[in-house]
Amino acid sequence: MKNNLQDTHQQPINLTQEEQSAYDFLSANHPLWAEQFTKVLLTARDLITKRLVVSIYRENMVNQAHTSQILNAEEVPFALVSPTQKVMKMDWPASDQSLYAPISGFHAFDRIDMQGPFYFVSLSDSNHVQRIMHPEEVLDVILKEAPQYKGPASQQFSDDMMNSAANMALALSYQATALKDDTQSMLEIIEQASDSYLRSEQAVIEGHPLHPGAKLRKGLTPEMNIRYSSEFQHKQALKWIAVHNDLVRTQTLEHTYNDTLFNAFEGLKTAFDQAVPNDAKDAFSIIILHPWQYDEILHRDYQDEINQGLILDIDYDTTYYAGLSFRTLVPKLPQTTPHVKLSTNVHITGEIRTLSEQTTFNGPLVTHIVNRILTHDALFKDIKASTIPETAGIHFYNANDQGEYQTERSEQLGSLLRENVYHLTEDNTINIIPSSFVSVNPNEGTAVVNTLITRFKAAQNFDTFESTALSWLSDYAQALVDLVVPLMVKYGIALEAHLQNAVASFNLDGSFNHIFIRDFEGLRIDEAQLNQLGYSTAHFHEKSRILTDKSVSVFNKAFYSTIQNHLGEMILTVAQHTEDSAAFENSLWNEVKRITQAKFQQMHEDKEIDNERLSRIEQVFFDQTIDYKCVTTMRLEDEAHEYTYVKVDNPLSPN
Known part of the structure; x- marks a missing residue:
């Protein structure tokens, strides 16, 4: 027995x-x-x-x-x-x-x-x-x-x-306590919040679906973790400093750097004028700091500059909330000021989440190029996908600092402004981070994505959940493929369009409306390919890791984040909601295959795309096996920036 x-x-x-x-x-x-x-x-x-x-x-x-x-x-x-x-x-x-x-x-x-x-x-x-x-x-x-x-x-x-x-135990136990008597679906909880997008970020309790360091917050006490992590829903007070222009490098999409901030944040100019001497107002620029970074790092590592009057405090009160990405903070409706990506010396998922110089410097430059492509290239006409602009960036830079010391100090003080998603979405839509698609209220049990599909089924009178899901996912996948694949193939720009780097917008009946891809820090650009299409990268930051001559790296970045991570997690979650999950998952992948094959056929008709390049990428895209990023092996081999891959079966293969 x-x-x-x-x-x-x-x-x-x-x-x-x-x-x-x-x-x-x-x-x-x-x-x-x-x-x-x-x-x-x-x-x-x-x-x-x-x-x-x-x-x-x-x-x-x-x-x-x-x-x-x-x-x-x-x-x-x-x-x-x-x-x-x-x-x-x-x-x-x-x-x-x-x-x-x-x-x-x-x-x-x-x-x-x-x-x-x-x-x-x-x-x-x-x-x-x-x-x-x-x-x-x-x-x-x-x-x-x-x-x-x-x-x-x-x-x-x-x-x-x-x-x-x-x-993980902190997060799960908080959710169990906060939702103790709530039996609504997680989608209803998100939708009924005053800011559905923010609430969806806070609903992602379990973190990265595959990474063993999913809830990593090294460097924080439990009290700090609860105060600053998104799932605990606490207000954050952004910190503001003025730094002498001799100690910063800035980049903007338009306007001057300070004017971009003054236009975005009401009352900031008055606070800046009160903090900076009258004869020095043109000599200082504003850096936004995460409150943890302000408390733990600023006076520890920049006291000399503070003593010399080169770093000044700005008394400006701004209430923000942590997003799923610990260092990205957002306002709550009705406030629609920019989202801000900030530096934090906290070890999260795989690395210390400071903000690289290239991130703050290149964000507006990449935005300008991508905006121009999406506006002028007919391949992107009338698609239901776009990117979220990065409008201004700044980082500390002391020319007298040397080597790793210079890099560390530059990456510890920096901020990047991103357009508020509500400036881009339509009225009467539900806007959520796709990472929350797999989230459930443990008292009810239905994943957000499946509640959306069920709502769409009722509105459109589909016969079955499966037929509804096939139609619903087809619209969603079409939008992702329409944006990511031509950008990668034609221009060599691989967006890192995984679940966390997107905001998905849905109509009230559950139908898909639009998807917005954000965060250009982790993308990859085939520099020669983009240059060949007439877009210069000569003005990008000299330490730009996003520029590469390795076409395989560009392909893997786009395929892994979009197909394997984004669509893969969605399809898995939807298929598990059906009786014959294996067969239905296969039918969903067949639909993704159909959509991507049609997109490649469309690109074959574009005379600006080199046919040899297109055919080479197409062969890899639909090959029997495909590279899969090894998140655990990379950690044990200490290769955070040099990706390790194994070959896995490709569901898009026609064989």
Whole structure:
């Protein structure tokens, strides 16, 4: 008879240092929240473990994609519940362990989704079964099997998972407390908020769907995490300083830099005039600071400039809120001032989230080029997709600083202004970040994207959810492909159009209206290709990482973010809402394939596109296998900026 796992194999929960710190803070300040924290702790740990285990298989770490076995649940040597009745078995001989992971679904790009709890069984004694209590236990067996990964990078990765698990528990327990008696769908909660777009950013509780560092907030205490992270919905007071023009570099889309800010923020000019001496008003420019950066970094690293009167405080009161991207802050309706992307010395997801010089300098330059292309090229006429302009950027720059010291100081003080999305959207629309498509109210259980489709079904009298979803997703995918693919193929501009870098706009009946792609920091530009089409990049920042001569890097950036991440997560979530999810997921990918094939056919008729280049990209786009970015391997190999890829099956392949 098989063992009952719930009774036999769960170990006592010993809090990590990060978890203890969070629990102590909650106990002292929010007792009911603290109670929820202990209830969700194992769930939070399992969510981080899941990301790690899925990565092991998908990235073929330690050859596990080739050696792992997929078993029927009844073949497992103990009682284990699996939604699909399938279980992944990974052997780790160096640790005398097999890892058993319940499989929740089989998806495109060789993705096998799994769900906790996860278990270790001794290879030498199948009666020795232990529930995996923390993702750290899985990392331990990886490092024992592959000691080449041991080192500073793996230690940092371990710290990352400790931090992520604690922060996941904070977020889940906050949601459980805040929505305790709310049984509405998450879409209804978002729609009924005074600012649906902002509320959708705050609804993304679990973070990156694949990254084991999904909730990373290293460098923050629990109190700071709660104060500054989007899911906790707290007001933020932006900080404003005037910095002497000898110590800044600026860039704007139009107007002068200070005038751009004065036009955007009512009363800022008065505050600036009060802070800066009358005879020096033309000698200073304004930098917006994240409140954490102001409190923790400004006086620590720039005290000499402050003492010399080269950095001055501006007393200007502005209430903003954190977006899903920790360092991007936005106002709440009815206020429609710009969104601001700011520098923070906080380790989030994969790296310290300061603001590179190229980001603040190049944003308006990229905006100008993309705006001109979208306005003048017939390929982009009447499409339901556009980009969100980056209107002004600034960063600290002291010519006397040298090397890494100069780079660090420049990246710690900087700000980038982005057009407020409500200046671009139509009235009577619901505007949400696509990352929230997978979000649910745990008391109700339906993902935002599926509620939208169900609403569209009722409005249009479709017969089934499946037929509705096919039509709905076709409109959405068409808009994404219309923008991203021709920009990449013709101009060599690869937008990083993943779920977090977009705002999707829907009509009140759930139908698709428009999609806006934002954030040019992570895009890639094939410099020679763009130059060949008549757009100079000579005026871009001299440290521009976005400019490359590697066409493969440009292709992968566009394909991964748009097809694999953006459409991939949507399609997976929609398919899971149906009875025959595998077959329906395949039909959704066939529709994406049809749309992209038609787009390539349209581009073949464009005489300005080099046919050899077009055919080469087309062949890769529809090849049997495609590159997949290895988010976990990159962390263990300490290659944050040099992407690692494996080949996975491509659902767009006609074969």
